[in-house]
Amino acid sequence: MSSANTQNPKTFDAILAELAKPFDPAVVEFKPGAVAKSSNRALALAYVDARAYETRLDEADPAWSNAYLREYPEGRVVVTCTLTVGGVTRQAIGECLVATANGAEENAATSAEAQAFKRTCAKFSLGRYLYSVPQVWADYDPARRAFPPAALDALREMLRTGKLPTNGGAPADAQGHAGNGGGNGANTGNGNGSAAHGDLAAMEVKFGKFKGQTLGQVLAQDPSYVKWLSENAQFAPLKAAAAALLTPALPAGVPAPTADAPF
Structure with a gap:
């Protein structure tokens, strides 16, 4: 996705400062990085949907643009994202094994593309702080493959306050x-x-x-x-x-x- 080609009066440093701001905790989601044998606790990994990244880019620099190059080496999809913000261009790659996307090459490419996009955004400070969010354990619903609302509220409160949840420790069967x-x-x-x-x-x-x-x-x-x-x-x-x-x-x-x- 590329935005309209309009002139941005902001300096590059000002754009970076806007991009570096954390996302509203309400838009931050969490996925399980590991699940305990009991299945009712999981390691919570923070992430934000790519559309929120695009919205922030639109706000900081309406003239931003991006492009993707796909390659398919040895059963993998490797995507190079080229992102231009404030007249500066940077690149990063994302990859996915085709086998992890149920054999669907297009699904693997989409996953690799999103990964490459977010990694490139991080080079402009957008979303970079997410790599430093503490990874804690939280209650998990294996049937829904998701964290229940109460657990999500506690995790987002951690983002707001910087305080770890009181029950964020690893379970004995982790x-x-x-x-x-x-x-x-x-x-x-x-x-x-x-x-x-x-x-x-x-x-x-x-x-x-x-x-x-x-x-x-x-x-x-x-x-x-x-x-x-x-x-x-x-x-x-x-x-x-x-x-x-x-x-x-x-x-x-x-x-x-x-x-x-x-x-």
């Missing part, structure tokens, strides 16, 4: 997510923090030929696949866990390296 040492089980930042190798190895792979197996099981069978996940997995915690498993355990007291933010 896989692949260690607490942060503060008793609340929250993973801060973009999910690339460190955790014990045993916890990381328990994280389940949700797609591909090893679907349903843990990272530890996959590592024992095909280390090259874990390496591929560490470089290409779209779910940041899985990507970070795969990378950490390939890194020798560090002595006590030595912090593990963190991965770059996914944009």
Whole structure:
């Protein structure tokens, strides 16, 4: 989507300042990043629909424009988004395995396109703060595959106040997510923090030929696949866990390296 080509009297810095403002918490949604075995708790990952990004761009710079280039290497769709805002052009890529979109190439391309668009927007500060929203556990409705209204209200209140929910800790049957040492089980930042190798190895792979197996099981069978996940997995915690498993355990007291933010 491209907007009308009109002149914008704002400076580029002024445009960036507008784009950097957080979204209204009311438009922020949450999707499950991991689900406990009991199925009634899930790790909440914040996201915002692409239309809200477009609205913010329209407000900040009516002359913004974008374009997409699709490529199809080895069963994947890779999309390059080129976004021009305030006369400055930046690019980012998004990708999706065709298999994760139920074999539908167009669905995979749409997913990769949205990912590329949001990653490019982040290079203009739009939505970048979402990568730093704490990842906490919340009540989850497995039948609806969604967080119930009360849980969503608590998560959005966290965005408004900056205070973590009192019940945001990981449940006892959670896989692949260690607490942060503060008793609340929250993973801060973009999910690339460190955790014990045993916890990381328990994280389940949700797609591909090893679907349903843990990272530890996959590592024992095909280390090259874990390496591929560490470089290409779209779910940041899985990507970070795969990378950490390939890194020798560090002595006590030595912090593990963190991965770059996914944009």
